Amino acid sequence: MDSQFDTAVAAYESSMEEMPFREHVEAYSFLNAVGDVIGRDVLDLGCGSGLYARRLRRAGAARAVGMDESAAMVEHAQRREAREGLGVEYVAADAADPAAGDLPDIAGSFDVVTAVYVLPYASSQAELQGFCATARRALRVAGGRFVAAVLNPEFSTDPQWYRGYGMLLSSQESPEEGTPGHLRAWVGPEVLDLDFFRWSAAAHEEALKTAGFDRVSWIRPTVSEEGRARYGEAFWANYLNCPHALIIDAQASPKAVPDSRPRPARSADETPQQ
Ligand SMILES: C[S@@+](CC[C@H](N)C(=O)[O-])C[C@H]1O[C@@H](n2cnc3c(N)ncnc32)[C@H](O)[C@@H]1O
Numbered sequence: 001m002d003s004q005f006d007t008a009v010a011a012y013e014s015s016m017e018e019m020p021f022r023e024h025v026e027a028y029s030f031l032n033a034v035g036d037v038i039g040r041d042v043l044d045l046g047c048g049s050g051l052y053a054r055r056l057r058r059a060g061a062a063r064a065v066g067m068d069e070s071a072a073m074v075e076h077a078q079r080r081e082a083r084e085g086l087g088v089e090y091v092a093a094d095a096a097d098p099a100a101g102d103l104p105d106i107a108g109s110f111d112v113v114t115a116v117y118v119l120p121y122a123s124s125q126a127e128l129q130g131f132c133a134t135a136r137r138a139l140r141v142a143g144g145r146f147v148a149a150v151l152n153p154e155f156s157t158d159p160q161w162y163r164g165y166g167m168l169l170s171s172q173e174s175p176e177e178g179t180p181g182h183l184r185a186w187v188g189p190e191v192l193d194l195d196f197f198r199w200s201a202a203a204h205e206e207a208l209k210t211a212g213f214d215r216v217s218w219i220r221p222t223v224s225e226e227g228r229a230r231y232g233e234a235f236w237a238n239y240l241n242c243p244h245a246l247i248i249d250a251q252a253s254p255k256a257v258p259d260s261r262p263r264p265a266r267s268a269d270e271t272p273q274q
Helices: 009-018 020-034 052-058 070-084 098-102 125-138 201-209 225-233 232-243
Strands: 040-046 065-070 088-092 112-116 144-151 167-171 178-185 190-198 212-217 245-252
Touching: 009 020, 009 052, 009 070, 009 178, 020 052, 020 112, 020 144, 020 232, 020 245, 040 052, 040 125, 052 065, 052 088, 052 112, 065 070, 070 088, 088 167, 098 125, 112 125, 125 144, 125 201, 125 212, 125 245, 144 178, 167 201, 190 232, 201 245, 225 232
Parallel strands: 040 065, 040 112, 065 088, 112 144
Antiparallel strands: 144 245, 167 178, 178 190, 212 245
8 A cells, every 4th residue: 555654664764863852752751651561462553664563572572563554664674574583573454444453363462552653644533443443453352551652632833843853743723633734854864744633632532442442541751861861951841841742551451252151051940930
């Protein structure tokens, strides 16, 4: 499937080094929110070039799978995997289609599902709901967590606010759900131009609840010690004051499974009287 991300492979691959906020705020805060993955099975939706799928595997995940609809991203991630042999699996699929959560070896197979900057690319409430449904279907019947970095519904529309972090975010001021917006990011020599959609906190929560996540918390990112030491407090002040992204930690309860055990035959004494 053609995707606006097909030409963004190199930019994403180098973005952790080129954009200090990605490493010292985003990855630091996101991986803290995900917590210990040792021995756990993790699916990363919208894995892009595989940055987080690889990190989660290196952090001890028993199984790490990345899913992305961009053929170029998946092919790149698979080529890296062939070289590095970390044991990360990649699947090309549209994660906004809940059927992606029913694929063999995906359905009911994971303890944790992650998604970094993927939900903002839902162009309709049905797609937002679809991402969440895929996450729930991929988690175990017994439950699990969906941890997602999403666009802050209250991000600053001052065009210069994130300029010092290599980004320009713009969008109409509109109360409409799914209002289009645009991100321009400077990643070393690459310039990324991406179209996204703005969803309110209530729209995210509604989509998550409909998909079966009954406890949803929002986490504000913080900056690592190393990031503070290397760039200084003043550098981070704007970003931390109004971050462009927030983290959602959504917990799914066990699914009710119909009891398929054969029922014991009724004894003669229990036969209802006519
Ligand atoms: C902003 S990039 C983030 C990539 C990666 N998560 C990271 O943090 O480096 C968004 C990714 O989500 C993928 N994506 C967007 N919509 C998708 C969909 N419906 N199904 C699967 N992947 C999708 C894009 O192809 C792209 O690789």
